[in-house]
Every structure is written in structure tokens, then in C-alpha cells.
Amino acid sequence: MTELAKVLVIEDDADIWRSLQVLLGRAGYSVVWAGDGPEGLRRFEDDRPDLVILDIGLPRLDGWSVLERIRHRNETPILLLTARGLETDKVRGLLGGADDYLTKPYSNNELVARVGALLRRLPPNGDAEPSVFDDGWLRVDFANHEVTLDGVDVRLTPAEFRLLAVLVRRSGTVVSRSDILEQAWKDRTGTGQSRVKFTVVGLRRKLGEGLTGHNVIENVRGFGYRYARPNV
Numbered sequence: 001m002t003e004l005a006k007v008l009v010i011e012d013d014a015d016i017w018r019s020l021q022v023l024l025g026r027a028g029y030s031v032v033w034a035g036d037g038p039e040g041l042r043r044f045e046d047d048r049p050d051l052v053i054l055d056i057g058l059p060r061l062d063g064w065s066v067l068e069r070i071r072h073r074n075e076t077p078i079l080l081l082t083a084r085g086l087e088t089d090k091v092r093g094l095l096g097g098a099d100d101y102l103t104k105p106y107s108n109n110e111l112v113a114r115v116g117a118l119l120r121r122l123p124p125n126g127d128a129e130p131s132v133f134d135d136g137w138l139r140v141d142f143a144n145h146e147v148t149l150d151g152v153d154v155r156l157t158p159a160e161f162r163l164l165a166v167l168v169r170r171s172g173t174v175v176s177r178s179d180i181l182e183q184a185w186k187d188r189t190g191t192g193q194s195r196v197k198f199t200v201v202g203l204r205r206k207l208g209e210g211l212t213g214h215n216v217i218e219n220v221r222g223f224g225y226r227y228a229r230p231n232v
């Protein structure tokens, strides 16, 4: 029997918490709740959640401090809820170690999709990562370096392939430029960011940018890129 993934919601607004409880419960997760920062940290230690949904504006200890303290000792995925759509908040959160963010008011479908994407990223029980990514539109065979779009082969350069592999392994979440450089180019200095930019341009062209009016490789300004499947 598989155990339900456990989501810890740290949120002081009872209406939001109740709606998340229903939504995530329906999506098949077990949900625990904390209404302020210190309680959230306590719950995090006691309940060992698989994922944390963290509000920024919290009583007693704000979300920034909670984020820092969780990240200090742990890699559990964290989805930030930010009230303001401020770009600086998003960047601050992502640089602080959050895995993704949503701005209130968010759509329920989007929230469930992001939670699912973050949980899929976890290797099950520390096993090896899956050897194939397939979302029904794009298929990436990591071992054989093969990519197909709607069943049609796409020829990528080695750099394009490595970049795409990094993005789809973390499908639905934002990957920073420095993470991309480190993982796709083994470059820890972060100085070669224009390589990422140019490779993204090539990838977008080959993945049919413009056909659907949707950027498959989304640019999150000031931070990085995200692979997002188009609605086709």
C-alpha cells in the first residue's frame, strides 16, 4: 500500500487553509496545518511532511524566517504563497531556497498542478531517477538522448539536450540560471549565462514556439526558466 504524500500548510488565514485542506484532500494528499511560524516549524519536525506550502505573511515569525530555518537543515520542497505579485518577492523566495511560488489569488488547478510537479521531482525512496520523461506531448529518453514531440523525432544539439533534460526533470518548477549552468554545463562559476540564453532560443525554435502561441520554455525574469507543457 502506498502512503499518502503529506503536505504541511503554514497559513494564518483560516479560509485559505480550509479551502486548501479540501482541495488537497480531494487530490489525494494528507494535509496538516499550522497557523503561525513557530507552530509551522514544530509541525515540520513532528510531522515530517513531503512538501510545505508556506505563506509569507505569518504571525510571530514570518515566512521568510520559516523558509530559512527549514532550508537550513532540509531539502523538502517548499511552495511559497505570496500575497503581492512582486517580482522581488518571487526572486527573494527562490533564492532563499523555495522551489516554486504562487501569488494569491491563485487558481486551484494551478496549485494542485504545482504541488504534483514538486512531489514528482522527488526520487521515490532515494531510487535512481526515471530514465524517461513523458507528459503525453514531449518525451525525453535520458539514457538514449532521444526526444520526440507528439511522436515525431526532434534533433537537438548536445547542449540543447542537456538543458532540456535539466528542465523536464524538474518539470513545472522554476530552475535558476546558475543551477542550469551547473547541471547542464558543469559550470559552477555562473559566468556563462549567455550560453543558457542562446540555448533556450534554439530549444524554443525546435519545440515549436509560435505554433501554439505558448512558450514551452518560460522565462521567469530575474531568476531562470521553467518547462511548461502547452495545452495541445
Ligand code: CA
Binding pocket: 011, 012, 013, 055, 056, 057, 058
Ligand atoms: Ca497571511
